[in-house]
Amino acid sequence: MKEKIFIEGRKKLSGAIPISGAKNSCLTLMPASLLSESALTLNNVPNLTDVETMNTLLRSLGCVVHYQKADKTLNLKTSDECLFLADYDIVKKMRASILVLGPLLARHGQAMVALPGGCAIGARPINLHLMALEALGARFSIENGYVKGKVGSRLKGCKIEFPFQSVGATANTIMAAVLAKGTTELLNVAREPEIIDLCKCLKAMGCKIEGEGKSRIIIQGVDNLKTTRHSVVMDRIELGTFIIAGAITNSDIKLTGGNTALLENFISKVSEVGIEIHQTKDYLQVKRENSSSIKCTNILTEPFPGFPTDLQAQMMALLSIADGVSKIEEQIFENRFMHVPELIRMGANIEISGREAIISGVDRLKGAPVKATDLRASVSLVLAGLVAEGQTEIDKVHHIDRGYEDIIGKLTSCGAVIRRY
Ligand code: UD1
Secondary structure, eight states: OOOOEEEEEEEOEEEEOOOOBOHHHHHHGGGGGGOOSSOEEEEEEOOHHHHHHHHHHHHHEEEEEEEETTTTTEEEEOTTTTEEEEEEHHHOOOOOGGGHHHHHHHSSSSSEOOOOOOTTTBBOOOHHHHHHHHHHTTTEEEEETEEEEEESOOOOOOEEOSSSSOOHHHHHHHHHHTTSBBBBEEEEEOHHHHHHHHHHHHHTOEEEEOOOSSSSEEOOOOOOOOOOOEEEOOOOHHHHHHHHHHHHHHHHEEEEOOGEEEEEHHHHHHTTTEEEEEEOSSEEEEEEGOOOOOOOOOEBSTTSSSSGGHHHHHHHHHHHBBSEEEEEEOOOOOOOOOOOOHHTTTEEEEETTTTTEEEOOOOOBBEEEEEEEEHHHHHOOOOOOSSBEEEEEEEEHHHHHTTTTTTTHHTTTTEEEEEEE
């Protein structure tokens, strides 16, 4: 495994970059295949290690998985002899593994899933997942690092109000409720495009869902689901990342397959700092206003439709070369500034106080050896390396393979000097 990325900075980019299907959507859609014996075919599935990990987990649960890389199609089919143990060795690699819990309980009335544990960006508990599934009738115990769930006969629809929005807990609860008896009313649910994508796919499978994209969702349980084909929504976080790649290198690039409608808050922030974005029918064009410098701004990460936490590290790389002082407040995860010490090694001037980072723009970043700590932190270092003077070497880049399909190929095709070794 090549664990390092080398970048020779300050090259202008030009050309077009295709945006892939959304990692987070795939990881949410794939467990839906456990809900029934009917086949689920997903199109536009990116070739990522997180998708491979979910494939491994689904196989371990009895699902027959076939991924055709060439046309990005994933076929999933789980017979009735499905197993219900999600092993720690797989779950520890990826927190999204918890998304098999709801489907397994709904279909088989039992599940045993390893506790995902902490992760680099914070504690990330699963209490909301358990609270909602309990309300639907599941009973849980924690034994030897596993959460064991059982359902008496069948899950029963009910009213559930989430104390705050959680993408994962919303997805798990929706997937459980679609097979529950009667009506489920979910309040204060996550409104992310990936939740809408999940509901769209479940509806095509025969589920009865109303209200996706709003904070109240109503689900009527059904008995059977049907064979379905669904195309995964585009990756809005990848789109935002490449918008910053164009902006930070002061380049004029085109992004194909992207849609700014899913990123409004982010787009208005990048416009505020001086980036022009034109959406045409075929592509999205990114360039700096009059090639001028980046302006400073203040950012608060919030659930959708607010500024996404998954674009916070990338935006910080951009603001580190802005004119003036910017502030970023991270409201979603308590420990999501792991990229800061590394950006500082590259010459950024950033101070952290609790959940706030104060970024005093510098004229230039300078290439340095740095270390990737999590997925979005790694890509923020790639962005910094693209604009830094000299050479940047990023270590531990396996994180980037979890969520960015062929990032080296995509950037190289636009003239970046970047390679893996
Ligand atoms: C998903 C995304 C992740 C993104 C995050 C927030 C996937 C696979 N991952 O993660 O990329 O950064 O949404 O947009 O889609 N929380 C609890 N208890 C729970 C569940 C969550 O306290 O039971 C907290 C979390 O610690 C966090 C906040 O709620 O502080 C939001 O987390 P959540 O929306 O659940 O994130 P994930 O679904 O894990």
